[in-house]
Amino acid sequence: MNIILLGPPGSGKGTQSSHLAKKYSLNHLSTGDVLRSEIVSGSKLGKEASKYMNEGNLVPDEVIIGMVSQKLSAIDSVLLDGFPRTLNQAKALDNELSNLSKTINHVLYFNVPSEELIQRLSQRLSCRNCPNTFTKSENNPSCKSDSSCEEQELYQREDDKPEAISIRMKNYTDLTEPLLNFYKEKNLMTNIDANKSIAEVSEQIDKIIHI
Ligand code: AP5
Secondary structure (H helix, E strand, O other): OEEEEEOOOOOOHHHHHHHHHHHOOOEEEEHHHHHHHHHHHOOHHHHHHHHHHHHOOOOOHHHHHHHHHHHHOOOOOEEEEOOOOOHHHHHHHHHHHHHOOOOOOEEEEEEOOHHHHHHHHHHEEEEOOOOOEEEOOOOOOOHHHHOOOOOOOEEOOHHHOHHHHHHHHHHHHHHHOHHHHHHHHOOOEEEEEOOOOHHHHHHHHHHHHOO
16 A cells, blocks of 8 residues: 655644554654754765755755655665655656556545745754654653654754745645645545644544545
């Protein structure tokens, strides 16, 4: 089974992914997480990507498509989180899956009003060592106490600062929203009301996927 999580920044794609990947034995492929680990490792790709990411801009299609294609060929079922994000990327994904004799089974669109997205992003704290996220309002959040991760210190992503958030929102509207029609026309898309609690969002997804 191959699933795409589509939605604006802060809509909860990453939060739902860990639960979904475990429950349905999917390989979670988050392009944002892959790029952030490239930055931490100091690789050439990471250095190139950080210029775009810190400002809230998308990394160029050719870089992302190459990176995803390489990973797709090495895994079976995939949960795509943050890819595709442009029509070019969506078309490249179709080609790549078709070459591998695979198809997309579901595209889940996480619908959340923009005021709530801004609130979530500006309150988010992230772990440098793993994909876990927390909110500033939690009492002394720490990754160490919450998981097997050893990291004590949380940080605010550069792109979760107000100026970068506005650029990300605009990029989402201009470049990613056209994918809603692309997948609607293919009859693959289901709307998720992601402005509910984390547990309620999971329940909606389970009802759609139920293997
Ligand atoms: P990426 O990391 O993919 O960022 P994003 O898509 O902007 O998504 P986020 O990680 O910000 O949000 P999310 O939907 O995962 O929400 P989360 O679960 O964390 O990409 C970062 C950058 O990398 C891009 O800007 C770009 O530069 C580059 N990039 C990545 N992919 C690319 C591509 N394909 N092409 C080009 N460039 C690419 O939740 C957010 C917060 O809300 C958390 O604090 C969480 O705890 C909380 N929360 C989650 N669910 C709920 C809920 N139901 N109720 C209340 N709070 C909730």
